[in-house]
Structures are given as structure tokens and as C-alpha cells.
Amino acid sequence: MLNKLRYLVVVVVLLAIAAPSYASVVPTTQAVPGQSDATQIVVPAGESIKVGLATDLSNVIPEPGADIRNGGLLAVKEVNDNGGIQGFTVELDVQDDRCDGADATNVANLFAADPQIAAVVGHVCSGASIPASAIYNDARIPMVSPSSTAAAFTASGFDVVNRVAFTDSAQGVVDARFIYDQLGARNIALLHDNTDYGKGLADEVKAEFERLGGTVTAFEAIDPEDQNYRSVLTDLVEDAPEVIFFGGYQTQAALLVTQMQEVGLEDAVFFSDDGTYTQAYIDQAGENAEASYASFVDSSSFANADANDAFDAAYEAEFGVLPDDLGPFHAHTYDAAMIILQAIDKVATVDGDGNLVIVREELIQAIRDTEGYEGLTGVLSCDDHGECGAGIIGVNVVEGGEWLAVEVPEGLQFGEPYMMDDMMGEDEMTDDSMSDDEMSDDEMSDDSMSEDDMGTEETATEESEG
Amino acid sequence: MARMSSRQRQITQIAQVLQFDKHSGRFFAIGAILAVFRMLWVIGQTSGLFGQPADQWMWDFEKGLGTFILIYALLGFVALMGTLYLKRIAEDNEPITPIVSDFLGVVFFLLLAERVSQSVIADPREFATWAGFLREGIIQGGVYALIALGYTLVYGILFMINFAHGEVMMLGAYGGWFALIFITDGETRSFEAGSVLVAAWAVPLFIGALFLPIDDLITRFTTKQSPVAGPRQVFMWLGLPVRFLLGALVGYGVLVGLGQGAPHIHLIVITVVGLLVVTGVGMLTSSFVAVLLERIAYRPLRKAPRLTPLISAIGASIFLQQVALLAFPEEQPYATKPILLSEPATFPLSLGSLGEIPISKVGVVITLASLGLMALLYFIVIRTKFGKAMRAVAEDKDTAALMGIDVDRVIVLTFVIGAALAGAAGVMLGFRGESIKAKFGFKPGLKAFTAAVLGGIGNIPGAMLGGFFLGIVEALGPRMLGLGNEWTDSISFALLVAVIIFRPTGILGEAAAEKKV
Numbered sequence A: 001m002l003n004k005l006r007y008l009v010v011v012v013v014l015l016a017i018a019a020p021s022y023a024s025v026v027p028t029t030q031a032v033p034g035q036s037d038a039t040q041i042v043v044p045a046g047e048s049i050k051v052g053l054a055t056d057l058s059n060v061i062p063e064p065g066a067d068i069r070n071g072g073l074l075a076v077k078e079v080n081d082n083g084g085i086q087g088f089t090v091e092l093d094v095q096d097d098r099c100d101g102a103d104a105t106n107v108a109n110l111f112a113a114d115p116q117i118a119a120v121v122g123h124v125c126s127g128a129s130i131p132a133s134a135i136y137n138d139a140r141i142p143m144v145s146p147s148s149t150a151a152a153f154t155a156s157g158f159d160v161v162n163r164v165a166f167t168d169s170a171q172g173v174v175d176a177r178f179i180y181d182q183l184g185a186r187n188i189a190l191l192h193d194n195t196d197y198g199k200g201l202a203d204e205v206k207a208e209f210e211r212l213g214g215t216v217t218a219f220e221a222i223d224p225e226d227q228n229y230r231s232v233l234t235d236l237v238e239d240a241p242e243v244i245f246f247g248g249y250q251t252q253a254a255l256l257v258t259q260m261q262e263v264g265l266e267d268a269v270f271f272s273d274d275g276t277y278t279q280a281y282i283d284q285a286g287e288n289a290e291a292s293y294a295s296f297v298d299s300s301s302f303a304n305a306d307a308n309d310a311f312d313a314a315y316e317a318e319f320g321v322l323p324d325d326l327g328p329f330h331a332h333t334y335d336a337a338m339i340i341l342q343a344i345d346k347v348a349t350v351d352g353d354g355n356l357v358i359v360r361e362e363l364i365q366a367i368r369d370t371e372g373y374e375g376l377t378g379v380l381s382c383d384d385h386g387e388c389g390a391g392i393i394g395v396n397v398v399e400g401g402e403w404l405a406v407e408v409p410e411g412l413q414f415g416e417p418y419m420m421d422d423m424m425g426e427d428e429m430t431d432d433s434m435s436d437d438e439m440s441d442d443e444m445s446d447d448s449m450s451e452d453d454m455g456t457e458e459t460a461t462e463e464s465e466g
Numbered sequence B: 001m002a003r004m005s006s007r008q009r010q011i012t013q014i015a016q017v018l019q020f021d022k023h024s025g026r027f028f029a030i031g032a033i034l035a036v037f038r039m040l041w042v043i044g045q046t047s048g049l050f051g052q053p054a055d056q057w058m059w060d061f062e063k064g065l066g067t068f069i070l071i072y073a074l075l076g077f078v079a080l081m082g083t084l085y086l087k088r089i090a091e092d093n094e095p096i097t098p099i100v101s102d103f104l105g106v107v108f109f110l111l112l113a114e115r116v117s118q119s120v121i122a123d124p125r126e127f128a129t130w131a132g133f134l135r136e137g138i139i140q141g142g143v144y145a146l147i148a149l150g151y152t153l154v155y156g157i158l159f160m161i162n163f164a165h166g167e168v169m170m171l172g173a174y175g176g177w178f179a180l181i182f183i184t185d186g187e188t189r190s191f192e193a194g195s196v197l198v199a200a201w202a203v204p205l206f207i208g209a210l211f212l213p214i215d216d217l218i219t220r221f222t223t224k225q226s227p228v229a230g231p232r233q234v235f236m237w238l239g240l241p242v243r244f245l246l247g248a249l250v251g252y253g254v255l256v257g258l259g260q261g262a263p264h265i266h267l268i269v270i271t272v273v274g275l276l277v278v279t280g281v282g283m284l285t286s287s288f289v290a291v292l293l294e295r296i297a298y299r300p301l302r303k304a305p306r307l308t309p310l311i312s313a314i315g316a317s318i319f320l321q322q323v324a325l326l327a328f329p330e331e332q333p334y335a336t337k338p339i340l341l342s343e344p345a346t347f348p349l350s351l352g353s354l355g356e357i358p359i360s361k362v363g364v365v366i367t368l369a370s371l372g373l374m375a376l377l378y379f380i381v382i383r384t385k386f387g388k389a390m391r392a393v394a395e396d397k398d399t400a401a402l403m404g405i406d407v408d409r410v411i412v413l414t415f416v417i418g419a420a421l422a423g424a425a426g427v428m429l430g431f432r433g434e435s436i437k438a439k440f441g442f443k444p445g446l447k448a449f450t451a452a453v454l455g456g457i458g459n460i461p462g463a464m465l466g467g468f469f470l471g472i473v474e475a476l477g478p479r480m481l482g483l484g485n486e487w488t489d490s491i492s493f494a495l496l497v498a499v500i501i502f503r504p505t506g507i508l509g510e511a512a513a514e515k516k517v
Helices: A002-023 A062-081 A101-113 A126-139 A151-155 A168-182 A196-211 A230-237 A250-263 A279-289 A305-319 A330-347 A360-368 A426-430 A434-450 A452-460 B006-018 B020-047 B056-089 B097-122 B127-158 B165-183 B191-211 B214-223 B232-261 B263-301 B307-327 B361-383 B385-395 B397-402 B407-431 B438-455 B460-480 B485-502 B509-515
Strands: A040-043 A049-055 A090-096 A117-121 A143-145 A161-163 A187-192 A215-221 A243-247 A269-272 A293-297 A356-359 A373-375 A378-380 A393-399 A402-406 B346-350 B356-360
Touching (some): A040 A049, A049 A101, A049 A330, A062 A279, A062 A305, A062 A330, A101 A117, A101 A126, A126 A143, A126 A151, A126 A161, A151 A161, A151 A196, A168 A293, A168 A393, A187 A196, A196 A215, A196 A243, A215 A230, A215 B485, A230 B127, A230 B485, A250 A279, A279 A402, A330 A356, A330 A360, A330 A373, B020 B056, B020 B127, B097 B485, B127 B165, B127 B356, B127 B361, B127 B438, B165 B191, B165 B263, B165 B307, B165 B407, B165 B438, B191 B232, B191 B263, B232 B263, B263 B307, B263 B407, B361 B407, B361 B460, B385 B397, B407 B438, B438 B460, B438 B485
Parallel strands (some): A049 A090, A117 A143, A143 A161, A187 A215, A187 A243, A243 A269, A269 A293
Antiparallel strands (some): A373 A378, A393 A402
């Protein structure tokens, strides 16, 4: 016994000695001229500026992941075709993070270990971006995510973290309001895939829907590794939810909407998010996907329709497929890459030997300072939290095997105060069928103005987008 | 014997009367049954199975049952203490772990029943919902049972866990997927349009084969002796093609006639043929993989220590998974479904005054098919000569070899049977709407392994029982315990741990496990 104790003490002491030495592994910051290190990136004359791009090419959302890669490649190609940055070409280092926290950490470490990587476009999934951001923060590599929407992503306060995507605080609020107001549902069941993204979004929807006075009949996690969700769906049947909201990605959404038909939930409306707003979802779910909803940024709010058309044409010419057939986030990725590249252009200087020098801290600051950049997704400016996204949330519905945009009344947008008319009795509301929507909608938009004081308190504290 | 106080004497008297060390197994079983009965009772009572609302006597009965189990456990504690004391003064060195774990098992069930009772009363569900869980549990359990049989068969014969079994199933599912793509008509994406063509070949071939003198041919090829002597032999051989052609014509005629006269039966026939072909290809694929696996990864290690083939199996599992990932990088759903099973996909099952639940037709077919395959397997093992050889090899390989049994052949065929069942299970999962991918075999494989251990590994009825049991526990467990859906896996594997602690030989016990089949 005493021997064991002694052994334990020795181990603890050894660990204590070893611990500080871990800290010293972090490279000491001492700029050596003409060499990349922890403070600067030096691109020798004739070589390329390296930018990383991390996306999911093989696991959860392979098609939308490839779409994101293509968007980044197209941005880099355009810059290179126009003579590069101060005469230097740009090279995109694409890595597969499998939409997974552990793999994303590996990719982030790979990028961090490469002194030439100036910045990273990515990651794609919030559950990948969040763990990766801590590594980039230590390595002083700025990241701009095209598609990580989880509210928690920018909440870390890291100055390297930016995103072009909207935040789920906005998406969740609009989803909840749309379900309550436009679909007239009062009972919803919430499912999520237990990722930072899916659960975060479901939390936002739950909070807003309950604030509006609706009932959340269930809040359950599903395992994305599983494929049989019939038991959890069976559990929802007896509370007869009018809408089933799912926070997560396309594959699980397709399985859920299919299995709903089998357990007695044929009448419930399936509502999901930007992770489901893909062609692959419709392909996998087939007819069962009809009349299901998904929210995404409203593409009609994109500032520049001509630029988007030109982008789509260039995309098809380059990759032989229309971007929307793969996924929704190509324009965001293009903008994310462009924000990085124009920031590099701003801070990079050519030294006496003809090398391009980028000071890391200056680049991080330059990305945050992005102001009025005219991108495909709108006029982008980054705020102090790294939120660079523009555009308002839109809702889409599957009709005839395609996603069609549904009009979302302005009053439902995030940042707008929205309260249901108190004059309407609770009983009346629960009996609301879909056909009564217009009426309640009209009343709502009249009253939303007068009830500012109640709604704004909660919404105004959070950042509105853009 | 040492002096003892009057209380100690009382305890030892009780212990002597109860003979706890001999009867602890029965003590555990009765306690478990009581606890399970209480759990089921509280579900029935709160869901309105015994009438809604529940009468006062039901509540009293439920509480009384709880108290009874508590008293039962306390009595067991007294008996246990007494027995331990007796053992100590008698200087009996028999291990006490089994009787202590039997007692702890009863305590575990006591607490479990209490927890279930509390959470079910706090959050009651309708009976239709519980019936829905049971439905899902049975369908999923059938698939688990089929896969579990593969683990159990191989373990019974080689005492080794074939950890690549899940991957064998995955490749079988891919085989079925290819067959489905082949069958599916390219333009209309219709299952029937393709199965008509397949049936046009398969039905005449099958009926033609039925017209052959099967008994005579079997005798000819197994005993190497002709069943008929002299010149009649020539007639027999010459008659074969004639008989076959005749049968094929009859088969084709029947098929065409059905198509003209009875389209509905025709539809059933071609659907069944199509499904059989898809399942058959899946079974063949996984059997083929299993033969290779046995030849390459396991046979060279048969004389090695038991850990070595286990590690080889894990290696094979990773290898097969990675190969599948490289060969088929994208997920593949079974995109086409037969009309008979998909339009509509469910039929309502009435529960009388308790409402009705939808039953998936695919689920019914899967359950019936898995039960049928299990019955077939049981028949093979118990009734056929090969089954006897299998049991002999399981009992003692060397002696079996001395009796003229080809041990290698029996082992390979055991692998083939287990893999064929797994291949069928893979196809079933595909038709259940699951996307086939490289990782697809991992989790069902692990679950089926759990099921095999639950039932008693090496025990064929045990694997079947364990499969259904695990399926039902997975569907009911989180809801009975009042936990979220994300606890499903934790519950299954906690169950595995509990079984290993309290019943290391599985539910069906040691006696059956000793026979190894």
C-alpha cells in the first residue's frame, strides 16, 4: 500500500515537472527576417500564398462539402487569373475534416504546423469549427467560416474567428416565428443530432417558440451514427405535434422524414435547417420530402443578382454541375475566401528580396476590419464578434422535387419585435388550422409595431446581422 | 463449532433451511421475474390497458408488489449473511462470488423496478405508444438475432469472437444493393418492371429443377451409386433434359397465365422472386467474404492462443471497412421498393378500445423472414446430418475428426451459414431504409454481439432470444427509465455489463451453453 502511494507521489511529481515543459513547446516569438514564423508569413518570390480550406468531403454532408470546396477554388482561380496578389499566386490547401470535431482538430493542427498557411476558409460544420478555432487562436491563423451557423461558434471571443454565415440565433428565431405564425402550429416536437450545430439551433427554436406561447411536446436527441429513428418518432405520436423541427444535417433529416410516414406521423410537417437545404436531402427522401420546410439565407436578398449569375455560370463551366445541385453555401464560401484574399492584399508587403511578407496580427485585424465588401451574399462588414454575414433568413419548401422559396413576412425576421396578439384567446389559437394563417398574420404585422417594448428587450441585446 | 449468540443461531437456522448457496440462482430468477412483472404491470396500469382510469386496487397492488420485492430482497440478505457465516465457520473455501452476485442482482432489479415505476407514473404514455415501441423492438430485434446467430455459431465451434461479422453483413448489404440496381428497371426506376424479367428466367429454372428426380440425383452424387440399375440408367440420364424442359415450360406457362389471368397473384410472385434474388445475392456475397475471411485470417491461426484470432478478426474488420470505404465512397440507399410493400407502406393494426397503430409492411416481411431463417437454421442444426457434424465439432474437434468428420469443411460451412444470415440481415436493413455505407456494419455488429452474449454466447436459441430481447429493451428501455433517446446505446451496453456480472452465461443459462449449440 505504502509502495503504491509512493509510486503515485513520484508520478504526480514527474507530471508536475513535465507540465511547464508542455507550455514551452509553443514557439517563442522572435521574428527572423525572411522566414515564416509565429508572427509573420514570408512567401519567397515565385512561390504561392497558401490558404487552407477545411470541409467535409466524405462523411456527413459530402455533396454540400464539395460545393464549399468548389466555391473556394473558384475564388482562388479568379484572383489568380487576375494576376494574383501583388504578383503572387494563391494556392488553396483543401483538407477533409469529415464534419467531425476530432478530425477537425487534426486538420487544424496540420494547418497550424504549416508556417506558410496564412488563413483558413472553414470549417464547415459548427461541431468542427468550434474545436478548430481554439487551435487557430493559438497559432494566430485567422479563419472565416462560410457555413458554421451555431451561435456558440463566435461566442468564444477569439479574434481569429469570423464567419460569413448567418447565426443560428437568427435562424432559430425566424424558424420558430414562421412555424408559429405562418404554419399556425402550436405544438411542435424538437429533434436534434446532439452536435454543437443541431442542438444549438434546436435550443434557439425552443426558446423562441415557447416565448411566443407555443408548446414544445418533446425535445429529443438522435444519434447521427444510427439510422433507425422509429422508436423516438413513435414517442412523439401521442402528443400529435403539428410540426417536427429537426436541427441537423441532410442524411438524418431524410431518414426522419421517411420514417415519420411509417409510425403514424404522416400529418406532421417536417421542418429543418440549412444543413438540410440540399438537393441530396430531396434525392434521399424522395416523395417523402414533399412539403417539408428548411430555412436558409434568403437568396433574393443577395445584393448582386448579376454577379451571382456570373458566378453560377463560371462554376458550371469549371465543375460541370450547377452549384445548387450540390449544396447551398458556395456563394458564402466564395465571399469567405474573397474576404481573406482582399485582407491579405491589404496587409501584404514585398520586402527587399522580393518576398511577400504578411504579418499575422495585421491580417487578423484586417479581416475584422472588412467594411462594405460587395460580395455575392450582399455587402459584408465584419463586427467585433467576427459576424460578417449579410442577408435575411428565408424559408423554403419542397415542391415537385425542388426547393422553392416561401415568402417570409418582414416582421418575422430576427431583430424585429414579434409578439402574438394577446387579444386572441389561447383556446382559439390551439384550434388554428393552416387556413387561418393569413388572418393571424395580418393582425400580427399590425400589432408588431405597437408592441415594441416587449419584444425588443430580448432581441435588441443580440447583434442583428451584417 | 464455535459458540454463537441466539440471533446468530437464528440466522444460521434460516440459512440452513433456505440453503441459499444452493438456491441463489433460483432466488435471483424469481426476484428478476417479480421485478419485470412489476415494470410491465405499471406500464399496463398507467397506459390504460386494464381500464382507464386505473382503479385504486391497481395502485395498491403496484405498491404492494414493490414492498413484496423489498421484503424478498431483505429475506435474501438475511439468508446470504447466514450462509456466509455458515461457510466461514465450516471453513468452506468455495468461492462466494456467485451467491453474492445473485443477491446483488436482485437488489439491482429491485432498484430498477422502483425507478421504472416512478418514471412511468410521472410521465404516462398511451398503450398505443408502448405497442409502437414493442413493434419497433421486435422488428429490430429480428435483425439483431440474425446477425447474432453468426457470432454464436462461430463462437460455438471455434471459441472465438468473429469481430469482422458486422463488416461481412455490410458487404452482404452491398451485394443486395447491386442486385437491386440490376433488377431495377433503368428508365422507370420500377422494381416490378425488372423483377418480371428476372422472374421470367428464375421461375422456369426453378420449376424445371423441381421436375428432376431430385431424390435419385442426391443418392447418385452422395453415395456414388446409381439408384437404378442396368439400361434404365441410360433412360434416366436421357430423361433429365426432357424433364427439365418440360418443367421449365410449365413454369413459364404458369407465369404467363398468371400475368394474363390473375395479375394480383402475378404481382405477388414477381415481387417475391425479386426480393428472393436480392436477398440471395446479399447472402451469397457475405458467404463468399466469410469463406475468404476464414481461409486467410482465421484458419492459419487455429492452433494459436485464443487472443490471436481475435486480434486478427479486429484487423480484418478494419481492413474490410476501409476497402468498402475506398470502393464505395458514397452512401447507397435501397432506392427502389416493391409496390406491394410501399403503396401504402403501412397498414393499421387495431388494438380494440386502445386505438390503433400503423404497422410497416416491410417490417412484417422482415420479421417473418428472420423467423423463417431462424427456423431453417434450427432445422439444419438439429435434424440434418450436417447439423449433427456441427454439434460434434463444437463439442470436440479431435474426436469428431476421428469419427470421420471433415472438421475444416464443417468450420467453413458454419462460417458460411452465419454469414448468409448476416447478409440477409444486411439486405433487410437496406429495405428498412438505411443507407448502406462502409461504417454501416459496425454498430449493428456490436449490438448483435451484445445480443449473442445476452442470450448466452455459443447458444443458438440464446442468440435468437437475445436479439429480440435487445431490440425490445432498446425500444422500451429509455422510455421506461424516463431517459432521453440518446441513452439508448448506454442502456444496451449497460445491459451487457449487467449480464456479464450477474449471469455470465447469458439469459438461457449454463446448461444450454454447455452444449455449445
